[in-house]
Amino acid sequence: MKPIPGLFDKPPRPVRKATTPDGRTADAPKVLIVGGVAGGATAAARLRRLNEFAEIIIFERTGYVSYANCGLPYYVGGVITDKRDLTLQSPEGFAARYNVEVRVRSEVVRIDPAAHTVLVRDLESGREYTEDYDKLLLSPGARAVVPNVKGADGERVFTLRTVEDTLRVSERAKAAGAERAVVVGGGFIGLEAAENLARLGIKVTLLQRGKQLLPTLDADMAALIAEALAAGGVDVRYGVHTSEFREDSGVTVVTDCGEFPCDVALIATGVAPESDLALACGLETGIRGAIVTDEFMNTSDPDIFAAGDAVQTEELVTREPVNITLAGPANRQGRIAADNICGRFDVYRGSQGTSIIGLFGLTAASTGLTEKTAAKYGIRYLKTITLSPSHATYYPGAEEMFIKLLFTPDAGKLLGAQIVGKSGVDKRIDVLAVALRAGMDVSDLTALELAYAPPFSSAKDPVNVAGYVAENVLNGLVKQFHAEDLPEICDRNDIIMLDVRTRREYDAGHFSRSTNIPLDELRKNIDYLNKSVPIYVNCRSGTRSYIACRILTAHGFECYNLAGGTAFASHLYPELLKKR
Numbered sequence: 001m002k003p004i005p006g007l008f009d010k011p012p013r014p015v016r017k018a019t020t021p022d023g024r025t026a027d028a029p030k031v032l033i034v035g036g037v038a039g040g041a042t043a044a045a046r047l048r049r050l051n052e053f054a055e056i057i058i059f060e061r062t063g064y065v066s067y068a069n070c071g072l073p074y075y076v077g078g079v080i081t082d083k084r085d086l087t088l089q090s091p092e093g094f095a096a097r098y099n100v101e102v103r104v105r106s107e108v109v110r111i112d113p114a115a116h117t118v119l120v121r122d123l124e125s126g127r128e129y130t131e132d133y134d135k136l137l138l139s140p141g142a143r144a145v146v147p148n149v150k151g152a153d154g155e156r157v158f159t160l161r162t163v164e165d166t167l168r169v170s171e172r173a174k175a176a177g178a179e180r181a182v183v184v185g186g187g188f189i190g191l192e193a194a195e196n197l198a199r200l201g202i203k204v205t206l207l208q209r210g211k212q213l214l215p216t217l218d219a220d221m222a223a224l225i226a227e228a229l230a231a232g233g234v235d236v237r238y239g240v241h242t243s244e245f246r247e248d249s250g251v252t253v254v255t256d257c258g259e260f261p262c263d264v265a266l267i268a269t270g271v272a273p274e275s276d277l278a279l280a281c282g283l284e285t286g287i288r289g290a291i292v293t294d295e296f297m298n299t300s301d302p303d304i305f306a307a308g309d310a311v312q313t314e315e316l317v318t319r320e321p322v323n324i325t326l327a328g329p330a331n332r333q334g335r336i337a338a339d340n341i342c343g344r345f346d347v348y349r350g351s352q353g354t355s356i357i358g359l360f361g362l363t364a365a366s367t368g369l370t371e372k373t374a375a376k377y378g379i380r381y382l383k384t385i386t387l388s389p390s391h392a393t394y395y396p397g398a399e400e401m402f403i404k405l406l407f408t409p410d411a412g413k414l415l416g417a418q419i420v421g422k423s424g425v426d427k428r429i430d431v432l433a434v435a436l437r438a439g440m441d442v443s444d445l446t447a448l449e450l451a452y453a454p455p456f457s458s459a460k461d462p463v464n465v466a467g468y469v470a471e472n473v474l475n476g477l478v479k480q481f482h483a484e485d486l487p488e489i490c491d492r493n494d495i496i497m498l499d500v501r502t503r504r505e506y507d508a509g510h511f512s513r514s515t516n517i518p519l520d521e522l523r524k525n526i527d528y529l530n531k532s533v534p535i536y537v538n539c540r541s542g543t544r545s546y547i548a549c550r551i552l553t554a555h556g557f558e559c560y561n562l563a564g565g566t567a568f569a570s571h572l573y574p575e576l577l578k579k580r
Helices: 038-050 069-076 091-098 163-173 188-199 219-231 276-280 327-341 371-376 425-437 442-446 462-474 483-489 503-508 519-528 543-554 565-572
Strands: 017-019 025-027 030-034 055-060 101-104 106-112 117-122 128-132 135-138 142-144 180-184 203-208 235-238 242-247 251-255 258-262 264-267 271-273 304-306 311-314 355-359 362-368 382-389 400-407 414-421 496-499 514-516 535-538 559-562
Touching: 030 038, 038 055, 038 091, 038 135, 038 327, 055 106, 069 163, 069 188, 091 101, 106 276, 135 327, 163 264, 180 188, 180 251, 180 258, 188 203, 188 219, 188 264, 188 355, 203 258, 219 235, 219 355, 219 362, 219 400, 219 414, 219 565, 251 264, 304 327, 311 327, 355 425, 362 425, 371 414, 382 462, 382 565, 400 425, 400 462, 400 565, 414 425, 425 442, 425 462, 442 462, 483 565, 503 514, 519 543, 535 543, 535 565, 543 559, 559 565
Parallel strands: 030 055, 030 135, 055 101, 135 304, 180 203, 180 264, 203 235, 496 514, 496 535, 535 559
Antiparallel strands: 017 025, 106 117, 117 128, 142 271, 242 251, 251 258, 355 362, 362 414, 382 400, 400 414
C-alpha cells in the first residue's frame, strides 16, 4: 500500500508516561476507540495485552458491546435461543478481564484532530462532554443502506444490523398471526434472514433488484443457491424495484412488479461505511466513502487509526482499493492497529473476501476474484468447474460439490475460487484461500498433501482434482466449453454434440441434438463420427467426457469438453435437457 498523502505532515503526539509499581517508566497512552464490535473490541483486548498501563475507553452507540453481527439472523429463526449468546463480552466483563472502560449508549459526534479530542453524547441523558486522546481508533462499522422511498423508515419496516434490530424483528416475526414476510435484498443478511423467517413457518418472498443472488458468487454458481431457496419455500423475484412501504394492518411492499402484503418487511439491500465522523474531521476517504488506511491501519492523521467495515484497504490479487465488510478482516485489522499503536511493527497484507453461507442445507463459499471482478479490472483468466464428492463414495453419506477455479492463462496463477455443495465446502474453501494467499498456481494444488480417510475425503481430494483439471486445461490437454455456451451450441448444425453417458442416463435427460455413444463403446464406434466438424462432448460431471476427448483427440478429431457436465448445466438451463 502507498503512504497516504499528508500522513507525516505533522509529527505524532508524544505519548504520556506512567510509573509502574516497581518504579519503572512506561508508555501509558490514552486510547479512545469508536465502536465496540469486531474491530474495536479486538483492538481493545490486544492493546491491553500489549500495554498494561494504557488508558483504554470504548464508545459504543448501541446498548451492546462485542456482539456477533453474523449471528443475528439465527436468533430471529430460533437457532440461537438466548439473546445473551449474541454478545461475546459485556462492559462489566471488559472491565474485569481487560481493565477497559466501555461506555455503551455513547455516541462520538465530533473529532477535533488538532486538539486531540472527541465530543461524546450520552444517548441516555443527552449530556455532551469532551474526552482527550493520544491515539484514536475508528471502528464504527457500517450502517444498513435504506432505499430512499416512501415508508422505508416506518415502524414496521426493519433492518438487521444491531442486537436491538434483531430483538425487534424477532418480536414481530413471532407475534401472533405473523404469516408472511418480505425481504428486500439478496445478499448475506437478506438470504440468512429469509431462511430463518421460513424456519418459523412464515411464508417468505425475497425481492432482488438484480438478476442474481449473492454477488460474491458468479451468476452460474448463484443459480444453485436460488434452487435451494426455492426448495426451502422462499419465493424469489428478480429485477424488482421497490417504490414504497405502505403501512396498514401490516405492511405492503409496493414494487414495479406488484404489491406484496406482509406482516414483516425487512430491508437488506446492503451496508455503507459509517465514515461521517472521519469525513467531517478531514480524514481522507475513498471508495464508497470508506476511510482510507495504509498497511499499518493508519489514516491520513498519524494519531488516528481505523479498522473494520468502515475502512478502505487493498484487494489481495489486484491491489485495487476495496471496502470489505466481513468479520475476519475486521478482527485482523483491529489487532494490527493495536500493534502499531503500541509501537510494534505489523502490516495488513490485503483483503481477499473469503466468505461462506449456509442455506437450507446447501453451503456456498468464495475467495478472491469472481469473473465479474476479473472483468472489471481487465484481468484475463481461464476457468474450470469440477464436480467432486465430499468424501470417498463407498463410505456412506458422500455429498457432491461444484468447485469453480479462476486462474491466469499463462502461468496458471490462482485468482479465485467458488464452491457450492452440501458438506465439506468449508474445508475446501479454506485450503483454496490459503493457496490464494500464498500465491500458488493451479499446478501447486495437485501437489497438496491433504488429510484422507474415507469418512473425510478421497485419496484425491476435491482440491487436488480441481487442480488436475485446471492443469489439463492450462497445458492444452483438453479444450472446454461452458454451460453459458449451450443455448448457442444447441442451435448449431455444423457440429456434433456427443453424450458419452450410459443409455439410461441419456434417456433420463439429454440435449435434443446430441448423439449417444457411451464412453466404453466409443472406440469401436469412432469411425461413425465425422472428422470434418467439431465435436462437443458431455457427460454428467465432465470426467468421462474428458476421457472421451482424449480418445477423440488421439484420432484426429477437434473436440471440446463441457465443464461441470450436465449436472452443472441442468441448474442453469434445465429446459435444454429433453427426456426420451
